[in-house]
Amino acid sequence: MAKSINTQSSLLISLPNEVIELILYSESIDYITLTRLCLVCRRLNTIISSNKIWYMQTRRRWRIWHHCGREIRLKQSDILDLAGVTEWKDVFMNRLIREQTVNSFLDKISHDYLLLDKDNGLVDDSKIENSNLLLGQDYLMETLRELISDEDCDRNLSRKFYASSVYSYFKWKQLLFSLNFVFGEDSSSFCNTMEHISIWLDRWMNPTEDLEYFDYSREFDSMADRAKLQLTDGASEWDIITAIDRVMFTEDGYRVNDNFYSHKNSYLHNVLRTKKGIYITLSVIFQAVASRLGLVLFPVSFPRCFALGYQENASETVGVSPSNRTQFIVFVEGNRVRKVSEQELSILDINQNTLENLSSIGTVTARMLANISLNLIDKESHDSVEECLSYIKSTELLLIFIPQIDRSISQSLFNAYLNLNYNTNKCLNDSGDSYHIQTSFERSTDDIFIEIHTRLPTTAPHVKEYPIGIIVRLNSNNHYGVVCKWSTGPVLSSCIYGVLMDDNRREILYCVHDITPCLSPLETRRINNPLIGKYFSHFNGLYYQPIPIMRKLYPDDEAYMHSLFSNFAEVEFVSEQTI
Template sequence: MEQLPVEIIEKILVNRKISIEDVVHFSLTCHHFHNIVMNSNKIWKTKLFEKWPQFRSVLENKHIIFQHEIRYIYELKKRTRSMLEKMPPRFYKKYEISDSDLHEWSVILHEREEVYNYLVNDLMDIVNTEAAIKSIEVVPLSTPGNKTLQYYANKVLRYIRQLHLSKVWKSYISLPQPRQVLEIGAIFVAQWSQPNVEVSFDEITGKLDRIADEVKHALRLSHPTHSLFKTPPEEFELWRFENRTENRWNVPECRQLITVMREVLFQQMGFSGNNQAYYMPQNSFINEVLDKKQGLPITLAIVFEAVARRLGLRCEPISFPAHFLLRFCESSDPDSDWYYIDVFNGGQVVRKGACPHSRFSGSRDLFPVATAVQVVERMANNLEVSARQHAHPNGRITRLRSSLELLKLVNPRDISALVSLARVYMLHNMDTKSLEHFLLSQEFEVPEQAQRVVHMLRDYEAHHAHTVAGYDQVEAAQRTSNLQFAVGMVMQHLTLNYKCVIYDWDPVCLAAAEWQAQNNVDKLHLKDDQPFYNVLVEDGSHRYVAQENLRPTADTGSIHLNDDVGRHFSHFFETHYVPNAEKEKEYPADRKVRHMYYQKSVQDRYQL
């Protein structure tokens, strides 16, 4: 084989069935093959794009040594896992991790331009691993499928995505107005709010292209002589990413196209407003709206406008105080007929005289066209409302924090949002210095309000020392004889019927008297003189529950969807959740109780 030409050896090694590991092993067989492999950029480039095709757009046209790039990617993976494994001891006692706590990740991002893509890909692999862990004991953090590793990977993923998207936003708003198309803003919101979901720009725009093609097909059947079919492809391509200043067609052809559009989107494809769950966050995410064909007025309007623009029509987004419509004028003549399209209600046409928001005047300029920035800001406001309505008061706060940080980016002078964000930081003992610096660096129109927030933050800083919980600060809890259950056991509430998992307990109720009065603790059989358990509930919340209100259950319900499961547990094993190393250190005696419960469950199954 040593006599084979280099070209033949390269051709063999670039075969898809040969992995990077195979190439490395082959190179170790002798010096001759080692030199061929190490000096062949073709082999390493082929192998890199076979293993990570998503990196092709980032690296394709770069003059790099691909073997070095592969080595860097693997070394970065090791560093990523090493850094993640140091996080649980540091942050076990912290409910929310401050951006300042994650600063070391931003340092890595500056090493080279491609690091962001490499990190996101690696963290997404960790987060989306569904490997089952079949062990009743505590497992190492590095075990594939470990929920604690996934929990912290999610935290880092959110941080680095939003760092990157902050730069994307600045680039977007620096574009000339005609280039600030609405779907790009909507994609930005979806990416910001769903850091562990791959919302691809190409995928979203491709779906909008396909809807436009469906409209063209329907138009050809009903109006085959429409001028649209004489338009060159390059003109359609220009319309994809540039806002229109006027319609491309005459009035009759505009009417034909709008009619077909409404039929295709609302009758054939079934796009509609989601009345049953209006403020669910998914209604604000364009990827979800395109998949499920349901959304808020604003996201449905963005879809409709994007398709209309691809077909040479101009639809103007109008942000009414309590609704969001598209205004359509059939010609550029200011005195010509115009109307609203209500995308939330099946594309219903609302004439200007029939619209309650136009009762003051027939003028087309009564409500100005919403800019792309204003549309994104309204979407962020919707997400804040959604987070407040659909997050349990004592549940996870990450969605609210994320929406407020989005508002801070989109409208840095929104004092109300900044005050709310400051309160979130203070409530969860987070570092407020970055917000303080931000307020002092802004040129607010109402500086006295900004100064008031700064004073509030400084007062908080003066009275709250920020300590990072270390591993050695976790003290072992001592079980008492009245404790029946253990950390990790899956329970059902006897009256409210929800499923939950215990992650903490107190031998007696330690809640404040006001909380006890509000929750009728005095009406319990044993009142406050019984164990109370902190539990993670399947609705995403955490609650404090009396022992007499809980019973073990084999039904885990939707507990796995609670984002905080990984903060306390590494995996689920048959009957219960297994604590991670930090939780096990805090509740070592609970292991025996869990094991006894597991053994009893096994015996009961055999008896059946």
């Protein structure tokens, strides 16, 4: 394939840019072919030299090169040298050094970082900023993603946990930077601001979707090109709006989602894929297309509907000006737009100050966030922990970053936020002689902190201590977990155990004597809990190996664990250094 492309470069030049990009993403194209194609013409050189194509090619080749054995890797390096192509080798060797730096840093964190009860497991900012991780920014995020998604589930748990923490830190830094960039834009570029905010919000609320490479602009550009074909010279603002209306709603089938109160309607990538959204996200798309056709539309956050405004002679005026006549369009029946009539405008009694407030960037962003938060609050129950975390993220941004929001709305959201904390609490163990715990989402992180509410039993039989790392089963509901901490109670004669539950959530159950240890290979199992790596380095098939700092906190548990599993000598106690 690469050879045919190289020999028929004239055919390649005649293709549209989008088609060329798809071809160049092929795994069959090597560095030499790309280099030769760069020499064919300036247009190909511009396309190939884009960061996206070079990055994708490096990414693919790195995976092949990185996952092969060391001997094969050295042979491949020799082949690259003989071929005179040292660029790939230099990139890979540099990246390998960065990966080793990242791994060393994560190992140091897992060895030295004190795990206090109040600690949420996130790495201290100063530890990252003062490290040499920042030297590897080019490949840092992908290296962390590879560690997080490592297929080997039983080993390097601690490294994966802290990789996730560092990854979250840098994502947070990136998003804060983009937030400041968007909110600090000059008002002259306001026509693009709603598009930028929607993309930023989409990426922030959906970190697992990997939307960094989602091409939002391609859909907007395509719609604008098709709408432009329907316009003639001297087209009016309404002519442009009508053309966009025809392309967006008639040709492409965009419409208001029947499931109007789903929070997913507020995520731009989801609306572009499904062609279904709510008025504000449809307005974002409509405005983005209009801006590409030279028409300035500005958002207007009316109380009961979201509209777009424009002014006569908009091509000569940017933003909202009292000297020009303002018109408004709204979406009706879910699949078309219409003008707001003069009678409706007289009832609204809009003055210049009101219009500026309704169109302010803070008001519009607050409404986007409120749609997500309120739609999640209104649900009787949340389908997944991701929905709860999405609610927390949107509400946090709404309460912290948007000071322009109405105080009554802010207060009602905050009250609903507190209610959600209590309403989603789970009584994992409500028996009369055990501890009853509640979990709440901690504000400012996606972690969970524990509130312990003790219900002291009248009698407390002595229970032999179980070491950290042992798999246990709850007698009350047969759920499984792993002991991650224990302490002797101040009143009880038994131990209080902190158990990471097998529920794929960040929850710890604190209990007294309602657990039974699993002491055979038939009973033990892997525990799915995001906090596993905070306390344990790997799973050896019978129990979890604590990280070094936990072994220091519980020095006698290692020997005790050996005695419990003395009948299973084939399972060795693997040290941290062998990982």
